[in-house]
Amino acid sequence: MKTKLQFMLFLLMVPLAWGSDSISTDNFQKLSLQEQSNMIEKAPPEMKGKLSEIYKHEILTTKYGGEEGLNKHQEDRMIEARGLGYFTFFFLTQEDLFAQYWGAVSDADRQAGMPQPKQLVIEQALRAEHDALQKRYEDVIHPLLVGLAPSPQALELAKRAKAYADELRERYMLNETVAPPKPRIKKTEMDQVDKFADQLLNDLNASPQLPQAQVDAEINALPEEPLQR
16 A cells, blocks of 8 residues: 555655765664754755655654554544544444443442452453454454445434434533533443444445545545644
8 A cells, every 4th residue: 555654664765865974764763853853954955855754754653653553543534534533433432431331330349349359250341341342443443434435325324423422422421520420321321322333333334435546545635744742
């Protein structure tokens, strides 16, 4: 897949030199960001562009936890640009709600004086379920969204997913503290959220996908991201 990121990686393999000093891009990459910035300022005009691209790439990979994290971030930007980011919003809401449910179960077990060995078994089961949710998103749902065509049906489905996520966040006040506190989600309600998520995934599986060449072109066409160190 030929993307901007691969072009940047190509630049890392090209030797650079100016004046009496020379430095390979591999060695340039090993410098601290401050040292890279200083070197760019001293570089001749014809080299500033290439060095700046490497510097920019280093900042972004650091910010997003490496190449894989940066690639996923670019894919998320592309999904958002298509108007399909509401799907991501819903599935992240599902994970947040499960974390809330997990906490509620753990608190109730402790308050009820449940023996620790039994608490541990329940905690392990909840952790496994939470991990499975995250893995399904990373391995199944996110790749589907990367290739999802922004058809009228998909855009309408995304709006439905957002409306439900907004309703859930308002009902359980995720990530906010209010007085009096909102209730935490119960198992029967969590089951309903999971059921909606499963149906949503089925609908996504049945939706048209874009050819890989178009996906690559969309990633390449993304506007340059402002650097924030």
